[in-house]
Amino acid sequence: MLAVPALACLGIAAAWRGLIPGVASWESSVAAIAASVRLVGPVAATLACWAALRAHRLDYLRTLSARSPVTGPLLDLLLLCGVALLAYVIVALVIIGDTLLQPAAPGFHPLGLPAGAAALAACVVTGYVAGRLAPRPLTAAVVAAMTTSWSVLRPAGSSWLSLLPPAAYGPIGLNGGLRPGLAADQLVWALALGTAIVAGYMWRLSRHRMLLVPLALGLALTTVATVRLHGYGGSAVTATPPTAPVCRTWPLTVCVHPALAPGLPSLEAVATPLATRLTGTPGGFRTLRQLPGAGPAHIKAGVAWVHLTDLGPGYERRVAHELVAGLHTAPCDSAYAALVDAWLLGEPAGGPADPVVQRRFAGWTDQRRRTWLRTHYPTYRACALSPADFPRGT
Secondary structure: OOOHHHHHHHHHHHHHHHHOOOOOOOOHHHHHHHHHHHEEEEEEEEHHHHHHOOOOHHHHHOOOOOOOHHHHHHHHHHHHHHHHHHHHOOOHHHHHHHOOOOOOEOOOOOOOOHHHHHHHHHHHHHHHHHHHHHHOOHHHHHHHHHHHHHHHHOOOOHHHHOOOOOOOOOOOOOOOOEOOHHHHHHHHHHHHHHHHHHHHHHHHOOOHHHHHHHHHHHHHHHHHHHHHHOOOOOEEEEEEOOOOOEHHHOEEEEEOOHHHHHHHHHHHHHHHHHHHHHOOOOOOOOEEEOOOOOOOEEEEOHHHHHHEEEEEEHHHHHHHHHHOOOOOOOOOOHHHHHHHHHHHOOOOOOOOOHHHHHHHHHHHHHHHHHHHHHHHHHHHHOOOOOHHOOOOOO
């Protein structure tokens, strides 16, 4: 039973990497749980193959007198699938529990979880049957190599093959979601393929003609599901309608996606000094909003628009740096503009600016700097500041 905690730990580690840092989102949680099978699946398939090679069964099963040659393999498969699915359930509970502890973005896909479970079971079945059909130690190595290659060589969005279970999902941000119907097609594909493999192997052992029915049906459904998955064009993610933001209104108005609400106090704390220093300039703002999609950060009509995709470590400083970088008309490498940028961000001044200018600017009061910035804002914005723009005096 050591396989259960080992597989569960691997699955949790893989799923955790697929989550949005610091943010709860049902879309990304479901996709991360399902995508964890990309790591757990090859390991489970290899363990199943090794168990088949050793004909390892529970001791109490040895006392059963099988009436059919398929009874023993079926019991083995039930046991091995049970072990893998128990680990999968643990992964799902951990990720879902973490999501429930935070304000979560909507978008739960109920079929996403069984689709991942079916994909994992298909991996187990494939590994076990391969071990039975070719009972040699090399088979386990071949199964490990092939299943790992199947996972690794299909990066997200590379082609429609990346959507075949275990699927490779791309990043699912707060403004994106899984395509409707995708999880259902993947569930059908994995169940149908697993059924076809089991029925084909059972028919080989027993030669019962009735087993040809689930074999043919499984292959037919696998073909249909493959055609449907091909129609998605390799993209598992689609845009979702904008979600009404949540706002904090004092001393600034800061509005973000509801799932990012825990970051409002920190965003306000880092944006307020910046807004104060920009007061009276064309870059002044009283509202900070999250950009719903692509596009550069900018300030317009007193509203600062920035990107915020997660609440990972340092997200407040990233927002502030993006906002200050957006004050310039183009990428700026001016040492003197960098001197002003550092003051706006509340960071230590440094860089290749003239030391005399640095000391002069550092000796000014904040009020003097704000007054100076109002006068020199066009030059600062164009990254054309020079030592002459920093006059002596107090």
